[in-house]
Amino acid sequence: MSDYYDLFLAVDLTPDLPEPVLQELRWLLGQADMPTELKSTDWESWGGPWQAFDGGSASHSFDGADVSLLVRATDRPNLDGSEPWALTVRTCVHEDDFGVTMDVVGWLLRHATTQGWVGFVRDSCLGRVQHLVRHADGFDLVDASPAGQQKCAPWSSR
Template identity: 90%
Template sequence: MSDYYDLFLAVDLPPDLPEPVLLELRWLLGQADMPTELKSTDWESWGGPWQAFDGGSASHSFDGADVSLLVRAMDRPNLDGSEPWALTVRACVHEDDFGVTMDVVGWLLRHATTQGWVGFVRDSGLGQVRHLVRHEGGFDLVDVRPVGQQKRVPWSSR
């Protein structure tokens, strides 16, 4: 049985994102036709390109749905009044596609303005969670390992 990865990203992108990047991003999200030139990764070494972040269906291996949304952050304008792009992606990724998908994530994060925590990756096998943390030099996958007993705070809707 194959493993799958639950990928979640939430980032802002600059308001003046270059048109070729915006076109490729929209294609990756399943919102546009494929551009003539793709820069997000070397797709040919992976058997050809696909819309890695296309959402809109139930997740193959995880509860919930795979979704992708790119909108202007009109309620959070920059100091100069410009509106950044807000992107959220939740995608189920097959283990064979994990490497190329993380190449695409790296390409995307090179264009992002968000620093620090930008998402997580969870595997279907062990349920291990790794945080995606963006910094100036790229991003890291940081293991989540509980130390000792986890503190639990019960939540009640009463």
């Protein structure tokens, strides 16, 4: 049985994304035709490119749907009045595609303005959750709770 990863990403991107980056991002989201030149990763070593963040269908291995949305953050402009791009992605990633997908995440985060927590990765086999944390030098996958130190805050909707 194959392992899958539930990838969730929520970031703001620079308001002035270069057109080639915006075109490639839209293609990755399933919203545009493939550009002639792809910069997000070395796709050929992975058997060719695919729309890694295409949403709009039920998730293959997790409850809920794979979704992707890229919009301008018109209601929360930057101090200079510019409007960042707001991106949210939730997608199911096969274990064989995890490395290339994380390369694409790294490429994407180089264009982000969000610092700190930007998402998570959940493993379908073990149920392990890792936080995606962006910093000046890239990003890290950080275990959600170290072994034996799980903390729980009860919540009730009563």
